[in-house]
Amino acid sequence: MMEVSEQRDVETGDQISSTNENPPVPPTRKSRKKGGWRAVKYIIAMETFEKMATVSLGANIAVYLRKKYNMDGIMLINVVNIWNASTNIFTLPGAILSDAYLGRFCTVLIGSLAAMLGMLLMTLGAAIPKLRPPSCNDLDTECIQAKAWQLAILFAALLLLALGSGGIRPCNIAFGTDQFDTTTEKGRLQLSRFYNWWYFSFTVSLVIALTGLVYIQTNISWTIGFAIPSGCFVLALIIYVLGCKTYVYVQPKGSIFIDIFRVVVAAFRKRRVELASSNDFVLYDPRIDESSGKVTRLHRSDQLKLFDKAAVIVDSSEVNDEGVVVNNWRLCSVQQVEQLKSLIGVLPVALTCVLCIVVLEQQNIFAVLQAMQMDRKVGKSFVIPPGWTGLTSMVTLSVWILVYENIVLTIWRMISKKNDVRLSMKTRIKIGIIISICAMATSATTEFKRREAALKAKTYESPLSVLFLMPQLALSGLTEAFAAVAMMEFLTTRMPEQMRCLGSAIYFLCTSMSSYISTAIANVLHTATKRADGTAWLGGRDLNKNRLDCYYAIIACIAIFNFFYFTFIGSKFVQVDRKSNVEELELSNTNT
Incomplete structure (x- = not known):
């Protein structure tokens, strides 16, 4: 029987299909290569148009809800x-469906269709006046609120967009990583570059969305401003399908969460089993099928040994004559045990990710609200849309990635005479956290000046220029460039290949948790600081009556706590392996 194997092109790292009966031949026009940068360009292009659509809405959603609802x-x-939290929390079921049943390609495709329907529904809401309440002026104290059925249509559109993002976000970047051969040093370096360039293209789409689309929504027409993103979703789907013949497909291997639950149950059942130091016990470690896709064979590690009990064969009757487990809830393989260890190993760093994104979340809402009450005029007639506030952070992120990839690394290679001179994940995360502290301190100072200027002038809009928001937004962009990119890379590459969708989902789950934490903090502070006249640190239509600067100061304290947590706890789970010059996951503090 003819066996099919996968080989890689030496120059590009692309996969080339060949058989064992004939030696591999040089690729021709007829023998099309799969994977590598040739496939990734379709994935990145699709991501660009998809992000142009979703980000233009996300950046301006606060303005839209305030002005139209x-x-x-x-x-x-x-x-x-x-x-925002729901958009990210749906990535978890999206990852489960992808890894267990649908595969990454189909999950992204279905998610894109759902998001497109949600955007079309948002367009209808903007185009048909009866679907929303009558608009009112910012200075009006009493406005007609939306009816229940109007809110139902709005929330249905937002739900479809959230469900769509749940299918796209965890799988698109993982699908991109599938296109590279990480068993070679060249493939690993290409993968590291992929994360930066993926983030760069992602940022370019944000810049386009925050300039062109947000401007159209704010100054020309919300209907046109929402219709264009709907068209972007259509283009994204077309581009994505056009590349289907170039992709490397990894077949779904079953639900990783069921395996995790089985390991926990089996380990609990065998909690009284003693693991002798002489290793005189038998572990169930069958061969795995690596022919149908990328599957990393995991060998037994010395960490979290209590879970090894799940793989100990106590009685020969636990395995039948064919070597198959009789009861999967009593005996698990070493592979399943190590997958659970991999998941537990990233959780301490994931907490750092949550606290870091809490800082970034603040600019999504409050920077827009600040801009609405500042002097936004540039020149005699041009007025900067409030939704453009996020543009500064995105431009900063893009510029840094370009400078880092093309200038900084080139100079370092010339000086050190080494090929791989990139900053380690630990260093990048720590730098990002320090910058996040500076971002919140700057935000508090700017808001204090904005509010004081408005109160002194006795006007709704502060005479302070909106350009004073640029430093805090630029620092937020650098926080994302250092910490967020490094954490995304950590959570995906430190997982086995068959769990990378889950790694991406954990990143977005961290984003979701940060949104919920931000909501909880805002509600607690609103209740705790509410005065007899109804004013509080947060709330109402006038920031001049609030104390947003004090709120920023509290978030800065959370960032300071995050720095000490990562320095003394979180960073212990990321260790540099000096022999291979590659960072490896360490669980030394969790031995039992």
Whole structure:
């Protein structure tokens, strides 16, 4: 029987299909290569158009809800934060469906269709006045609120967008990593570059969305501003399908969570089993099928040994004559045990990720609200849209990636005479956390000056220029460039290949948790600081009556706590392997 094997092109790292009966031949026009940068370009292009659509809405959603649905105060904060959180929390079931049943390609395809329907529904809501309440002025104290059925249509559209993102976000980047051969040093270096360039293309799409689309939504027409993103989803789907013949497909291997639960149950059942130091016990470690896709064979590690009990064969009757487990809830393989260890190993770093993103979340809402009450005029007639505030952070992120990839690394290679001179994940995360502290301190200072200037002038809009927001936004962009990129890389590459969708989902789950934490903090502070006249640190339609600067100061304290947590705890789970010059996951502090 003819066996098919996968080989890699030496120059590009692309996969070339060949058989064992004939030696591999040089690729021709007829023998099309799969994977590598040739396939990734379709994935990145699809991601670019998809992000142009979703980000233009995300950046301007606070303005849209305030102007078209008359939402303000805590109601506005809760809706935006909960939608952001739901958008990210749906990545977990998306990852499960992808890894267990659908595969990454199909999950992204279905998610894109759902998001497109949600965007079309948002377009209808903007185009048909009866689907929303009458608009009112910012200075009006009493506005007609949306009816229940109007909110139902709005929330249905937001739900479809959240479900779509749940299928796209955890699988698209993992699908991109499938296109590279990480068993070679060249493939690993290409993968590391892929994360930066993926983030760069992602940022370019954000810049386009925050300039062109947000401007159209704010100054020309919300209907046109939402119709264009709907068209972007259509283009994204077309591009994605066009590349289907170039992709490397990894077949779903079953639900990783069921395996995890089985390991926990089996280990609990065998909790009284003693693991002798002489290793005189038998572990169930069958061969795995690596022919149908990328599957990393995991060997037994010395960490978290209590879970090894799940793989100990106590009685020969636990395995039949064919070597198959009789009861999967009593005996698990070493492979299943090590997958659980891999998941537990990233959790301490994931907490750092959550706290770091809490800082980034603040600019998504409050920087926009600040801009709405600042001098946004540039020149005689041009007025900067509030949704453009996020542009500064995105440009900063893009510029840094370009400088780092093309200038900084080139100079370091010339000086050190080494090929791989990239900053380690630990270093990048720590730098990002320090910058996040500076970002919140700067935000508090700027808001204090903005509010003081408005109160002194006795005006709704502060005479302070909106350009004063640029430092805090630039620092937020650098926080993302250092910490967020490194954490995304850590959570995906430190997982076995068959669990990379789960790694991506954990990153977005961290983003979701940060949104919920931000919502909880805002609601607690609103209740705790509410005065007799109804004003509080947060809430209402006028920031001049709030103390947003004090809120920023509290977030800065959380960032300081995050720095000490990562320095003394989180960083212990990321160790540099000097022999291979590659960072490896360490669980030394969790031995039992």
